[in-house]
Amino acid sequence: MPADTLGELIDNLEAAYPGMKRHLVVDGAIKPGLAAVVGHTATRRGLLQKLENDVEVHFITAISGGRS
Template sequence: MPTAFMPPALRKLTGDNDRITIEAHTVREAIAELEHRYPGIEARLTADGAIKPGLAVAVDGNVSTQGMLQKLKPDSELHFLPAIGGG
Protein backbone atom coordinates (compact mmCIF):
# COMPACT_ATOMS: atom_id res chain seq x y z
CA MET A 1 0.00 0.00 0.00
CA PRO A 2 1.20 3.55 -0.67
CA THR A 3 2.72 5.52 2.19
CA ALA A 4 1.90 9.20 2.76
CA PHE A 5 4.62 11.22 4.49
CA MET A 6 3.27 14.12 6.51
CA PRO A 7 5.16 17.40 6.86
CA PRO A 8 5.61 18.71 10.41
CA ALA A 9 2.85 21.31 9.96
CA LEU A 10 0.24 18.57 9.41
CA ARG A 11 1.34 16.09 12.06
CA LYS A 12 -0.86 17.73 14.69
CA LEU A 13 -3.84 16.47 12.67
CA THR A 14 -2.43 12.94 12.36
CA GLY A 15 -1.63 12.38 16.02
CA ASP A 16 2.06 13.08 15.30
CA ASN A 17 2.23 10.30 12.70
CA ASP A 18 4.79 11.22 10.08
CA ARG A 19 4.03 8.21 7.83
CA ILE A 20 0.65 6.76 7.09
CA THR A 21 0.00 3.66 5.01
CA ILE A 22 -3.13 4.09 2.91
CA GLU A 23 -5.22 2.17 0.41
CA ALA A 24 -5.36 4.38 -2.68
CA HIS A 25 -4.79 4.34 -6.44
CA THR A 26 -4.61 8.12 -7.00
CA VAL A 27 -3.66 11.20 -5.01
CA ARG A 28 -7.38 12.06 -4.81
CA GLU A 29 -8.16 8.68 -3.22
CA ALA A 30 -5.20 9.08 -0.85
CA ILE A 31 -6.47 12.44 0.37
CA ALA A 32 -10.00 11.04 0.77
CA GLU A 33 -8.61 8.18 2.88
CA LEU A 34 -6.57 10.61 4.98
CA GLU A 35 -9.69 12.74 5.51
CA HIS A 36 -11.62 9.64 6.59
CA ARG A 37 -8.98 8.85 9.22
CA TYR A 38 -8.05 12.41 10.17
CA PRO A 39 -11.02 14.76 9.66
CA GLY A 40 -9.94 18.25 8.64
CA ILE A 41 -6.77 17.28 6.80
CA GLU A 42 -8.39 17.56 3.36
CA ALA A 43 -9.04 21.28 3.91
CA ARG A 44 -5.34 21.75 4.66
CA LEU A 45 -4.30 19.93 1.47
CA THR A 46 -6.88 20.98 -1.13
CA ALA A 47 -8.89 23.93 -2.38
CA ASP A 48 -11.59 23.79 -5.04
CA GLY A 49 -10.86 20.13 -5.81
CA ALA A 50 -7.13 20.64 -6.43
CA ILE A 51 -3.93 20.63 -4.43
CA LYS A 52 -3.92 23.84 -2.43
CA PRO A 53 -1.84 26.71 -3.79
CA GLY A 54 1.42 26.84 -1.88
CA LEU A 55 1.63 23.04 -1.70
CA ALA A 56 3.15 20.50 -4.01
CA VAL A 57 2.68 16.76 -4.06
CA ALA A 58 5.57 14.48 -4.90
CA VAL A 59 5.02 10.85 -5.82
CA ASP A 60 7.99 8.51 -5.80
CA GLY A 61 10.42 11.43 -5.72
CA ASN A 62 8.89 13.42 -8.58
CA VAL A 63 6.75 16.51 -8.14
CA SER A 64 3.43 15.64 -9.76
CA THR A 65 2.15 17.64 -12.69
CA GLN A 66 -1.14 15.71 -12.58
CA GLY A 67 -2.15 16.82 -9.09
CA MET A 68 -5.14 14.92 -7.73
CA LEU A 69 -5.21 12.59 -10.77
CA GLN A 70 -1.65 11.33 -10.26
CA LYS A 71 -1.70 7.54 -10.13
CA LEU A 72 -0.10 5.66 -7.25
CA LYS A 73 1.56 2.26 -7.29
CA PRO A 74 1.19 -0.19 -4.40
CA ASP A 75 4.61 0.84 -3.08
CA SER A 76 4.40 4.57 -3.87
CA GLU A 77 5.66 7.24 -1.51
CA LEU A 78 3.52 10.36 -1.37
CA HIS A 79 4.94 13.59 0.04
CA PHE A 80 3.04 16.84 0.64
CA LEU A 81 5.55 19.67 0.42
CA PRO A 82 5.27 23.39 0.97
CA ALA A 83 6.03 25.13 -2.29
CA ILE A 84 9.30 27.01 -2.22
CA GLY A 85 9.23 30.52 -3.56
CA GLY A 86 12.11 32.76 -4.32
CA GLY A 87 13.22 35.58 -6.39
Protein backbone atom coordinates in the same frame (compact mmCIF):
# COMPACT_ATOMS: atom_id res chain seq x y z
CA MET B 1 -2.58 3.81 3.13
CA PRO B 2 -3.93 2.11 -0.01
CA ALA B 3 -5.30 4.26 -2.84
CA ASP B 4 -5.39 4.21 -6.64
CA THR B 5 -5.04 7.98 -7.13
CA LEU B 6 -3.76 10.96 -5.19
CA GLY B 7 -7.34 12.19 -4.80
CA GLU B 8 -8.42 8.87 -3.30
CA LEU B 9 -5.43 8.95 -0.94
CA ILE B 10 -6.43 12.40 0.29
CA ASP B 11 -10.03 11.21 0.79
CA ASN B 12 -8.71 8.24 2.79
CA LEU B 13 -6.54 10.56 4.88
CA GLU B 14 -9.59 12.74 5.53
CA ALA B 15 -11.54 9.69 6.74
CA ALA B 16 -8.71 8.72 9.10
CA TYR B 17 -7.79 12.28 10.14
CA PRO B 18 -10.84 14.57 9.86
CA GLY B 19 -9.89 18.07 8.73
CA MET B 20 -6.75 16.98 6.86
CA LYS B 21 -8.21 17.57 3.39
CA ARG B 22 -8.74 21.30 3.92
CA HIS B 23 -4.98 21.66 4.41
CA LEU B 24 -4.22 19.92 1.11
CA VAL B 25 -7.05 20.69 -1.35
CA VAL B 26 -8.95 23.80 -2.44
CA ASP B 27 -11.54 23.96 -5.24
CA GLY B 28 -10.84 20.35 -6.27
CA ALA B 29 -7.08 20.83 -6.72
CA ILE B 30 -3.92 20.67 -4.65
CA LYS B 31 -3.68 23.92 -2.70
CA PRO B 32 -1.55 26.67 -4.24
CA GLY B 33 1.81 26.73 -2.51
CA LEU B 34 1.89 22.94 -2.11
CA ALA B 35 3.60 20.36 -4.27
CA ALA B 36 2.66 16.68 -4.25
CA VAL B 37 5.69 14.45 -4.71
CA VAL B 38 4.89 10.88 -5.73
CA GLY B 39 7.90 8.61 -5.49
CA HIS B 40 10.68 11.00 -6.42
CA THR B 41 8.74 13.19 -8.86
CA ALA B 42 6.57 16.25 -8.30
CA THR B 43 3.32 15.49 -10.06
CA ARG B 44 1.56 17.85 -12.43
CA ARG B 45 -1.50 15.57 -12.70
CA GLY B 46 -2.82 16.71 -9.33
CA LEU B 47 -5.57 14.61 -7.77
CA LEU B 48 -5.75 12.40 -10.88
CA GLN B 49 -2.18 11.15 -10.39
CA LYS B 50 -2.16 7.33 -10.36
CA LEU B 51 -0.38 5.70 -7.43
CA GLU B 52 1.59 2.46 -7.53
CA ASN B 53 1.56 0.06 -4.59
CA ASP B 54 3.75 1.15 -1.66
CA VAL B 55 4.79 4.45 -3.29
CA GLU B 56 5.65 7.28 -0.90
CA VAL B 57 3.75 10.55 -1.24
CA HIS B 58 4.99 13.80 0.25
CA PHE B 59 3.31 17.20 0.37
CA ILE B 60 5.89 19.98 0.32
CA THR B 61 5.22 23.66 0.93
CA ALA B 62 6.77 26.28 -1.29
CA ILE B 63 9.51 28.29 0.35
CA SER B 64 10.29 31.83 -0.69
CA GLY B 65 12.40 34.63 0.55
CA GLY B 66 16.02 35.55 0.55
CA ARG B 67 17.69 38.15 -1.57
CA SER B 68 17.11 38.69 -5.24
